[in-house]
Amino acid sequence: DAGVTQSPTHLIKTRGQQVTLRCSPKSGHDTVSWYQQALGQGPQFIFQYYEEEERQRGNFPDRFSGHQFPNYSSELNVNALLLGDSALYLCASSLRDRALGYTFGSGTRLTVV
Amino acid sequence: AQSVSQHNHHVILSEAASLELGCNYSYGGTVNLFWYVQYPGQHLQLLLKYFSGDPLVKGIKGFEAEFIKSKFSFNLRKPSVQWSDTAEYFCAVNSKTSYDKVIFGPGTSLSVIP
Numbered sequence: 001d002a003g004v005t006q007s008p009t010h011l012i013k014t015r016g017q018q019v020t021l022r023c024s025p026k027s028g029h030d031t032v033s034w035y036q037q038a039l040g041q042g043p044q045f046i047f048q049y050y051e052e053e054e055r056q057r058g059n060f061p062d063r064f065s066g067h068q069f070p071n072y073s074s075e076l077n078v079n080a081l082l083l084g085d086s087a088l089y090l091c092a093s094s095l096r097d098r099a100l101g102y103t104f105g106s107g108t109r110l111t112v113v
Numbered sequence: 114a115q116s117v118s119q120h121n122h123h124v125i126l127s128e129a130a131s132l133e134l135g136c137n138y139s140y141g142g143t144v145n146l147f148w149y150v151q152y153p154g155q156h157l158q159l160l161l162k163y164f165s166g167d168p169l170v171k172g173i174k175g176f177e178a179e180f181i182k183s184k185f186s187f188n189l190r191k192p193s194v195q196w197s198d199t200a201e202y203f204c205a206v207n208s209k210t211s212y213d214k215v216i217f218g219p220g221t222s223l224s225v226i227p
Contacts, residue, residue, distance in 0.1 A: 004156075033214065042117075042203050042217035043157070056214050090157065092215075101147060102215060104157040 003027070004093050004105035012111045013081050019110060021076040025093030026103045032074040033102065034066060035090040043090055049074050050096060078110075086112045115140050117204050117218035125224045126194050134189040134221050136204030146187040147205040147215065148178055157203070163187065164209070174198070199225045 003026035013019050025032050031050045035043035045058035049068035068074045072093075078085055088109050092102035120135030138144065148160040161172025168180040178189045187204060204218040 035217075040220075042219045045214045045216065048214055058214065092157075101159045101162055102157075103159075104149075106156040 003103050004091055006089075006091050006105035006108050008108060009106065010109045010111075012113060015081055015083060015112055017081050018077065018079045019081060021078075021089050021091075021108045021110070023074045023076070023091030023093075023105060025072050025074070025091075029093035029095055029103065030072055031094045031096055032068060032072065033092045033094070034074070034076045035092065036060070037088040037090055037107070039087070046076070081112045083112050086110060115206075115216050117206055117216055119202075119204055119218040119221050121221050122219070123222045123224070125226065127226050128196055129193050132189070132191040132194045132198070132223070134202055134204075134223070136187045136189065136218060137185050138187065138204070138206045138216075139185065140206050140208065140216075143209040144206050145209055146178075146180060148172065148176070148187075148189050149203045149205060149217070151201040151203070151220075153200065160189070160202070194223075194225050196225045196227045199223060 005024040007022045033048040034046040037043045046060050047057045048055050052068045063079045065077045088107040090107045091105045094102050116139045118137050146163040149157045150160045151157050160176055161170050163170045163180045171177045176191050180187050201220050201222050203220045205215050207213040207215045
């Protein structure tokens with residue numbers, strides 16, 4: 001059990017559509033980070049949320065947006081999907097004190113056709 | 114620019130062989146260092162971490178890593194691998210000076226042959 005829950009596990013979308021991915025952090029964690037992992041590559045940082053605000057952002061276009069709710073859960077939204085957005089999207093939760101490291105979910109596999 | 118490189122893309126070893134996976138980082142300031150493992154079909158798990166103190170860090174399942182500041186390296190080692198160590202291994206780093214994002218390396222795929 002990862003402690004971090006992501007939904008859905010798999011998703012197929014058509015180019016140009018919009019998608020929303022969801023994440024429930026590990027109990028007691030207050031920070032959520034989102035990563036994109038293309039096949040055969042390491043996770044790439046998208047953004048991080050703490051206290052319902054985006055605190056840091058990686059090198060991703062504005063088509064990628066997110067939200068964090070008062071219960072610390074989070075959503076990742078991607079608009080105007082491109083074929084290149086096909087990847088595994090990972091949610092990682094942590095405490096603001098990073099000493100404990102990240103706990104990752106199993107991810108959402110997004111396929112854009 | 115902040116980056117992490119890993120020396121090998123794919124490593125194949127026989128059971129009982131020794132393992133060393135190389136990792137180098139480019140990052141300004143003091144850092145925290147991590148190794149994560151992703152077993153087939155499973156989520157990323159923290160293998161070990163270095164924050165400060167003894168540069169030789171011991172993790173789960175007999176893994177250890179050594180932080181060599183002068184070489185900007187954090188290599189992962191295990192004296193004797195098992196078939197169950199077959200997995201993808203990721204080195205990662207973040208800045209100690211702020212609540213910074215964790216940057217991951219490209220990963221090394223380890224296959225252990227029985």
